[in-house]
Amino acid sequence: MNTHILPQPFEYVEPQTIDEALQYLSEHKEKVKIIAGGTDLLVQMKIGKVSPPCLLSLSKISALRYVIEESGLRMGPLTTFRELQMTPSISKRYTALFEATKAVSTAQIQTMGTLGGNLCNGSPAADSAPPLLVFRGKVKLMDAREERILSLEEFFIGPGKTALKAGEMLTEIELEEVNERTGSAFKKLGRVSADLSKVSIAVAIVRKDDLCKECRIAVGAVAPVPMRARKSESILIGKKIERSLIEKVSHQVSQEISPIDDIRSTAWYRREVVKAMARETIQLAWERAAS
Amino acid sequence: MKKQIALTVNGVKRELLVNPQDLLLNVLREQLGLTGAKYGCGIGECGSCTVLLDGEPILSCMTLAVAVNGSEVTTIEGLLGSDGSLHPIQESFLEHGAVQCGFCTPGMILMAKNLLDKNPHPSEEEIREHIRGNLCRCTGYTQIVQAIKEVSLTRKA
Numbered sequence: 001m002n003t004h005i006l007p008q009p010f011e012y013v014e015p016q017t018i019d020e021a022l023q024y025l026s027e028h029k030e031k032v033k034i035i036a037g038g039t040d041l042l043v044q045m046k047i048g049k050v051s052p053p054c055l056l057s058l059s060k061i062s063a064l065r066y067v068i069e070e071s072g073l074r075m076g077p078l079t080t081f082r083e084l085q086m087t088p089s090i091s092k093r094y095t096a097l098f099e100a101t102k103a104v105s106t107a108q109i110q111t112m113g114t115l116g117g118n119l120c121n122g123s124p125a126a127d128s129a130p131p132l133l134v135f136r137g138k139v140k141l142m143d144a145r146e147e148r149i150l151s152l153e154e155f156f157i158g159p160g161k162t163a164l165k166a167g168e169m170l171t172e173i174e175l176e177e178v179n180e181r182t183g184s185a186f187k188k189l190g191r192v193s194a195d196l197s198k199v200s201i202a203v204a205i206v207r208k209d210d211l212c213k214e215c216r217i218a219v220g221a222v223a224p225v226p227m228r229a230r231k232s233e234s235i236l237i238g239k240k241i242e243r244s245l246i247e248k249v250s251h252q253v254s255q256e257i258s259p260i261d262d263i264r265s266t267a268w269y270r271r272e273v274v275k276a277m278a279r280e281t282i283q284l285a286w287e288r289a290a291s
Numbered sequence: 292m293k294k295q296i297a298l299t300v301n302g303v304k305r306e307l308l309v310n311p312q313d314l315l316l317n318v319l320r321e322q323l324g325l326t327g328a329k330y331g332c333g334i335g336e337c338g339s340c341t342v343l344l345d346g347e348p349i350l351s352c353m354t355l356a357v358a359v360n361g362s363e364v365t366t367i368e369g370l371l372g373s374d375g376s377l378h379p380i381q382e383s384f385l386e387h388g389a390v391q392c393g394f395c396t397p398g399m400i401l402m403a404k405n406l407l408d409k410n411p412h413p414s415e416e417e418i419r420e421h422i423r424g425n426l427c428r429c430t431g432y433t434q435i436v437q438a439i440k441e442v443s444l445t446r447k448a
Contacts (some may be wrong), residue, residue: 003332003333003334003352004333005312005314005317006313006314007312009310009311009312010311011313012311012355012357014358024354035355036360038354038355038358039335039353042353043335043353046333046334047334055311055355057358061359082347104336106335106343106423106425107334107348107422107424108335108338108349109350109423111344111347111348111349112349112350112353112354156354172325194336194423194424214321282353
């Protein structure tokens, strides 16, 4: 294995518009791999895991690079983690997403890596997935003929697998509206901070006085896909938040996940450590939700 | 088939012919003779191939040269003054003994430049956070952090 070079030649196309990209995709389908930041794809190509005959680069399509706040938040898939961090509405209101972008690997990867690339790679450990799940993210997928909108939960199918069909691409990520009564937080545990996560978790809570009105919890790297922990959420909804209740929820999260042993951790450790992470993240999200 | 690209490298305009699979790092080192950026891990873990692309840090061993057509690239060679003098960050690295084998140094210094350009007086935590993607295997982080801190202290606020 030589990671010094890309061994296989390929055709490289750089459309300027979404229409041009979709047209090219519809004509070449399986032969094409879409490249955004390239931080995952180029590594896979270097180690010979994939060798696509053609790369379609999105980097010149400025219509895929934006963050617009109107009712909720609409984000172009080509937006980088660094650009998301610099967006005031994200750092102020979508705290869990802001924290996740800071937790992504390194400053260099945050500059290069894109939100869409992170999702389309289909990794159960994708840092952006848990926060997008707790803000009830939706994704817009387009091919040359039509568009469809899926919830992010429907988008993830298995490790490395998404609902994207050949010829289709992700064109927008949409989050629901949040207000000052929503508090959210994200935590990630890796061996060192630049690593992929062993476990990641995001929590969003809508508070009304002393009650938890809404609660969403999502976890990453502990199941075949990034997932919502709905049973755990239901324990908190409508309740007064107390230490004993948070303790109960954290045990439920540990029950609800289906982790595996892999290079980064063991199933046993993930089930143990997720309890502590759930406790801390729920507490933090609760404190951040204005009473 | 080779493609023509135009880049501004360390302030100099360059027109180059590259294959789609050519990585920016190899084009810098082999076509332009700029050997400051280093090949380390090749998979985005070590940061020794770091260069600045339009002022922001990227990994040149994971960047297609063809994809940066029209951009401005700064390598460690670009930090020298027109009279050949060292950049204050380079001076500070020398003064603090923040260089041992030197392999990580170009990446470290470019990360320091990127940080100080945006945040002239970072805390130690912010410095460590910013260089977390740059590995030094001579265990010199303490001196590196001190070197960066010193530049931020001596710079006029």
